[in-house]
Amino acid sequence: MHREESSGEWAGLMAAAQDGNGGAYQRLLAEVSGWLKRYFARRLPSGEVDDAVQETLLAIHRRRHTYDPRQPFGPWLAAIAKYKWIDQLRMLGRHSSDPLTDEIATGDHETAVISASVLTGLLVELRPAQARMIMLVKLQGYSIEEACRQTGQSPSAAKMNVHRGLARLTKTIEQSHDVE
Numbered sequence: 288m289h290r291e292e293s294s295g296e297w298a299g300l301m302a303a304a305q306d307g308n309g310g311a312y313q314r315l316l317a318e319v320s321g322w323l324k325r326y327f328a329r330r331l332p333s334g335e336v337d338d339a340v341q342e343t344l345l346a347i348h349r350r351r352h353t354y355d356p357r358q359p360f361g362p363w364l365a366a367i368a369k370y371k372w373i374d375q376l377r378m379l380g381r382h383s384s385d386p387l388t389d390e391i392a393t394g395d396h397e398t399a400v401i402s403a404s405v406l407t408g409l410l411v412e413l414r415p416a417q418a419r420m421i422m423l424v425k426l427q428g429y430s431i432e433e434a435c436r437q438t439g440q441s442p443s444a445a446k447m448n449v450h451r452g453l454a455r456l457t458k459t460i461e462q463s464h465d466v467e
Contacts (some may be wrong), residue, residue, distance in 0.1 A: 298360035305351065305437060307419060316344060319364060326368055327375075335375055343371040352429070352437050409456055417452030420445050425453075 297315055304312035320340060327339040346367050354363050406426075410418040416438070423434040424445070435445050 295360075297364070298356060301351065301354050301360055302356035305354070305356070307415070307438070316347070319347065320344060322364075323368060327372065330372055331375055332379070335379065339371055339375045342374065343368050346371055352433060409459060412459055413452045413455055414448075416440065416444075417448045417455070420448040421452045421456075424449055 297318065300311045300315035300318075304315055323340045323343050324336060327336045327343075331339055347364070350367065354360070410421065413421070419438060420434055420440065423429040423437060424431060429437070431442050431445050434440075435442055438445070440448065
């Protein structure tokens with residue numbers, strides 16, 4: 288698949304990412320992205336490679352909590368890439384050969400971008416443990432148990448961090464409205 292030292296280094300980056308190291312996670316995704324491009328370039332038409340890479344990176348992000356740092360990273364990554372390759376092949380079979388027109392509707396993402404920016408600014412005001420738990424449980428949909436496995440917090444600490452974090456966010460928002 289790839290050099291053994293890359294797989295070991297990637298395993299270390301993923302373990303650090305699971306512990307909340309955003310820099311390690313960004314580096315991991317950047318390096319894995321290059322490997323995925325080469326992987327899909329050998330297996331898909333060139334116009335499908337970027338989509339397959341993006342879908343796989345999203346799958347890695349969604350399934351990152353399933354990676355066990357005691358296991359090799361390479362097979363875990365290869366399994367996800369293989370399933371996304373198969374999905375992409377299935378989609379190729381379903382694609383219509385009709386030409387695209389200039390009248391393709393696209394959504395306006397301004398509200399989502401502004402909301403994400405405001406939310407990021409609010410979460411920075413919280414303690415890191417509170418922000419992380421709110422991100423996992425309230426925004427990414429993890430159960431308390433799954434979030435506890437990700438963070439190493441006990442269920443009672445996790446619930447307390449969510450409760451206190453949300454209370455602090457509410458207070459911050461109310462105070463900002465009082466100023467206006």
